Amino acid sequence: MINKLLVNSLIILLTFSFCSCSSDTISSDKPIRDGELLISKSKTFALGFFTPGKSTYRYVGIWFNNLPIKTVVWVANRNSPINDTSGILTIDPNGNLVLNNNLSTIPIWSTNVSFPQSQRESTSVIAQLTDIANLVLMLSNTRTVLWESFDHPTDTMLPYQRIGFDRKTNQSWSLRSWKTDDDPGNGAFTVKFSTNIGKHQMFLYKHDLPWWRAGHWNGELLVGLPYMKRDMDVINISLVEDDNYVALSYKMYDKSLMSRVVVQQSGFVQAFMWESQKRQWARYWSEPINQCDNYGTCGTNSNCDPSNFVGFRCTCLPGFEPKFSRDWYENRDGSGGCVRNKGVYVCGNGEGFVKVESLKVPDTSVAVAKGGLSLEECDKECLRDCSCTAYAVADVRNGGSGCLTWHGNLTDIQKLTDQGQNLFLRVDKVELADYYKKPKGVLDKKILSSIVVASIVAIIIIVILICLYYLWKKKTKDKMMWQLNQDSSEEENGAQSSTRPNLPFFSFKTIMTATRNCGHENKLGQGGFGSVYKGCLVNGQEIAVKRLSKHSGQGKEEFKNEVKLLVKLQHRNLVRLLGCCFEKEERMLVYEYLPNKSLDFFIFNQNQRSSLDWGMRFEIICGIARGVLYLHQDSRLKIIHRDLKASNVLLDAAMNPKISDFGMARIFGEDEIQARTKRVVGTYGYMAPEYAMEGRYSTKSDVFSYGVILLEIIAGQRNTHCEIGRASPNLIGHVWTLWTEGRALDTVDSTLNQSYPPAIVLRCIHIGLLCVQENAMNRPTMSEVAFMLCNETPICQPQKPAFLFNGNQDLQESSTSGGGSSINELTETTISAR
Numbered sequence: 001m002i003n004k005l006l007v008n009s010l011i012i013l014l015t016f017s018f019c020s021c022s023s024d025t026i027s028s029d030k031p032i033r034d035g036e037l038l039i040s041k042s043k044t045f046a047l048g049f050f051t052p053g054k055s056t057y058r059y060v061g062i063w064f065n066n067l068p069i070k071t072v073v074w075v076a077n078r079n080s081p082i083n084d085t086s087g088i089l090t091i092d093p094n095g096n097l098v099l100n101n102n103l104s105t106i107p108i109w110s111t112n113v114s115f116p117q118s119q120r121e122s123t124s125v126i127a128q129l130t131d132i133a134n135l136v137l138m139l140s141n142t143r144t145v146l147w148e149s150f151d152h153p154t155d156t157m158l159p160y161q162r163i164g165f166d167r168k169t170n171q172s173w174s175l176r177s178w179k180t181d182d183d184p185g186n187g188a189f190t191v192k193f194s195t196n197i198g199k200h201q202m203f204l205y206k207h208d209l210p211w212w213r214a215g216h217w218n219g220e221l222l223v224g225l226p227y228m229k230r231d232m233d234v235i236n237i238s239l240v241e242d243d244n245y246v247a248l249s250y251k252m253y254d255k256s257l258m259s260r261v262v263v264q265q266s267g268f269v270q271a272f273m274w275e276s277q278k279r280q281w282a283r284y285w286s287e288p289i290n291q292c293d294n295y296g297t298c299g300t301n302s303n304c305d306p307s308n309f310v311g312f313r314c315t316c317l318p319g320f321e322p323k324f325s326r327d328w329y330e331n332r333d334g335s336g337g338c339v340r341n342k343g344v345y346v347c348g349n350g351e352g353f354v355k356v357e358s359l360k361v362p363d364t365s366v367a368v369a370k371g372g373l374s375l376e377e378c379d380k381e382c383l384r385d386c387s388c389t390a391y392a393v394a395d396v397r398n399g400g401s402g403c404l405t406w407h408g409n410l411t412d413i414q415k416l417t418d419q420g421q422n423l424f425l426r427v428d429k430v431e432l433a434d435y436y437k438k439p440k441g442v443l444d445k446k447i448l449s450s451i452v453v454a455s456i457v458a459i460i461i462i463v464i465l466i467c468l469y470y471l472w473k474k475k476t477k478d479k480m481m482w483q484l485n486q487d488s489s490e491e492e493n494g495a496q497s498s499t500r501p502n503l504p505f506f507s508f509k510t511i512m513t514a515t516r517n518c519g520h521e522n523k524l525g526q527g528g529f530g531s532v533y534k535g536c537l538v539n540g541q542e543i544a545v546k547r548l549s550k551h552s553g554q555g556k557e558e559f560k561n562e563v564k565l566l567v568k569l570q571h572r573n574l575v576r577l578l579g580c581c582f583e584k585e586e587r588m589l590v591y592e593y594l595p596n597k598s599l600d601f602f603i604f605n606q607n608q609r610s611s612l613d614w615g616m617r618f619e620i621i622c623g624i625a626r627g628v629l630y631l632h633q634d635s636r637l638k639i640i641h642r643d644l645k646a647s648n649v650l651l652d653a654a655m656n657p658k659i660s661d662f663g664m665a666r667i668f669g670e671d672e673i674q675a676r677t678k679r680v681v682g683t684y685g686y687m688a689p690e691y692a693m694e695g696r697y698s699t700k701s702d703v704f705s706y707g708v709i710l711l712e713i714i715a716g717q718r719n720t721h722c723e724i725g726r727a728s729p730n731l732i733g734h735v736w737t738l739w740t741e742g743r744a745l746d747t748v749d750s751t752l753n754q755s756y757p758p759a760i761v762l763r764c765i766h767i768g769l770l771c772v773q774e775n776a777m778n779r780p781t782m783s784e785v786a787f788m789l790c791n792e793t794p795i796c797q798p799q800k801p802a803f804l805f806n807g808n809q810d811l812q813e814s815s816t817s818g819g820g821s822s823i824n825e826l827t828e829t830t831i832s833a834r
């Protein structure tokens, strides 16, 4: 008992003495030198000198104290580095916090506050690092704040910090990106509130031009950040504003959660939360995310629909037409925007308002907020004023209140799937009449007659089909049958019978007939999961049948459920799965058949390669990106492919790329994959290091494989191709070497004969190198890849890629936890090639 007490008090004593030696305060007699640290009271944050990335300079910064990844959140001397380790941070005789070095008497950096003579006594001033990462300069007796680092943010916003401005004190709080990973100096991108008149709104600027509009606060969120709503039960975001003041800040309800918002030098604003189990930062949103986020990409008076991947994403608002119709329709360049239809007057001429639904409402620099008005009053108000072009609810909470009226051209509208708002748009009487006609069911004569014709045709077709069906049923009983018999009848009781014909199950017999008993002459190839056969159904449709290797360990029902889900995935860059067959321990997947071969047949063959010009290659690169993006993000399932490779990309007759074998990971089941990783999934040359070595996979491992394919398409060589006289034993290494020497274009396939746009090819190589970076965290997401391919945004420099399987030396280097045996297994499994 006494012993225990003694031990306890000893521990308390020890902790106490330990606490007292790491200080959180700087004073004139207790400065901080390079190598020393200031630690906040709860030990969450540290302040000290650091060197970013490959730089050789020293900076004073604040970072998270206890994280394995050094995450700098504030830099004092971002634009005036110290070039040696003689820096010292202290309080000068005037009471300012200053950063000096050994050589000069002029401070390198200073808080630069001027105070009354009476207070000018350095001993009475201290600087304290608080638990929320705020460095506060204050009078030690009264604790009056003289200066705080929260008023001078760099690229990071933390809880309790604010972004905004105060016209009365001429202060503004904004975030500005670093120049590069190695240089925290002022970069190109800034996040701040616009000081224009109109309703306050936040922007991401590139230099001084709007790049992305986060928009105004609609009571619940910033209109350009619809995700905010999703996180509302974790994060409390609030905005305080009046005519001269606006400040946005946030805090976490659970104070132990660590988070940060950063403006990256690559032009993205991103929010992260620390995942303590995985010991890494998880990104929970990133903007801009689609092409419509580019400020004003469709000009004025237009609506941008980001989900329109195939067609043109810009459309004019009702009552408007393209200003430059040639650019608009032929070149698909929407930046000229739209103007009111010719000869239309919307002032005292029977005009009114039509509702355009679910939008990111327009730029509010030409908008006025009118509190206290209901929507009807708002309508009247706007109608009375001929300069008013549109209106919307100002505060969406509790069913909506207040009124925002726009006076002028409407800019930067986007269709939102979630959290969009309705905009009431001023149109002339013709447009207005059209609008009110439609929903009331008063149909145009033209429409009516076409509907009648269509119905008659449909009825005839149905009748013919029914006749054909009965004829066919009589003739052949055993060909192509939907297998829905004994076993499925129990489950059918619950399900709607109307789904029956859609059940994608083929009988074993149908398949066998179609593929002539899986004969050798019908075999198309052998893949990692089994063999592929060509077949032809009785209705003439050509199919490809994949006979899966046995013992895949999944139950029948699970298998069927997976297939039902996968059949619903439809995208022009995915091979269509038509159905499956499950009988007698056999499992087969039935796909659409594509007449052209797979990508590897074209790009790795000396003769075929020359048939692919740069335009086709670029289309293929973009198409694969769209397909993978769909799998990762846009489909409901979120699928990680895990075996992306050139031979899994098929080309249709028009050379559109189509990804095959997706969902294979799901069909084989999670445990199965883990256990079989080394034998089944993954192909030599395409596997990301973390997956190959530790079996850890994520969407980022697909990004890696995509990067390999991209570089292969450009070079016309396999990653694993080894060329005599080349320093690197694989393609990635070779590209990287040339890239660092500034000769990246030397890798481009010689059969292209220099006929390609060098800037775009370089950009693609750049993106490819970003995808194959060693560290999965650094690789872009697939949506970023798609965005970078289509937009000329600046992109960050790639870091050294992973050189896997390059012979012994590199293997040892990159296999941190794998050990020798798994490598042997891996090299044994050069399955690929179908």
Ligand SMILES: *[C@@H]1O[C@H](CO)[C@@H](O)[C@H](O)[C@H]1NC(C)=O
Residues within 6 Å of the ligand: 083, 084
């Ligand atoms: C540091 O930089 C300054 C100016 O760039 C230079 O004059 C000085 O010699 C440098 N000091 C060292 C130690 O390199």
Ligand SMILES: *[C@@H]1O[C@H](CO)[C@@H](O)[C@H](O)[C@H]1NC(C)=O
Residues within 6 Å of the ligand: 085, 086, 102
């Ligand atoms: C300052 O520089 C002198 C020589 O220029 C050197 O002797 C001294 O150690 C330096 N002091 C610090 C703190 O680096």
Ligand SMILES: *[C@@H]1O[C@H](CO)[C@@H](O)[C@H](O)[C@H]1NC(C)=O
Residues within 6 Å of the ligand: 108, 109, 110, 112
């Ligand atoms: C301090 O302020 C003055 C004038 O306001 C300015 O000229 C000077 O550059 C500032 N110094 C630093 C280190 O910011």
Ligand SMILES: *[C@@H]1O[C@H](CO)[C@@H](O)[C@H](O)[C@H]1NC(C)=O
Residues within 6 Å of the ligand: 168, 169, 170
């Ligand atoms: C704010 O700045 C403006 C112009 O830049 C100046 O006229 C005004 O006096 C300043 N106000 C304060 C309180 O410093």
Ligand SMILES: *[C@@H]1O[C@H](CO)[C@@H](O)[C@H](O)[C@H]1NC(C)=O
Residues within 6 Å of the ligand: 236, 237, 238
């Ligand atoms: C959110 O923060 C604001 C301002 O800090 C505060 O007034 C409000 O009560 C908080 N909301 C909740 C639900 O805690």
Ligand SMILES: *[C@@H]1O[C@H](CO)[C@@H](O)[C@H](O)[C@H]1NC(C)=O
Residues within 6 Å of the ligand: 300, 323, 337, 338, 339, 407, 408, 409
């Ligand atoms: C709106 O844009 C058109 C042409 O794009 C321009 O002529 C007009 O002056 C603009 N209107 C306003 C109020 O800025």
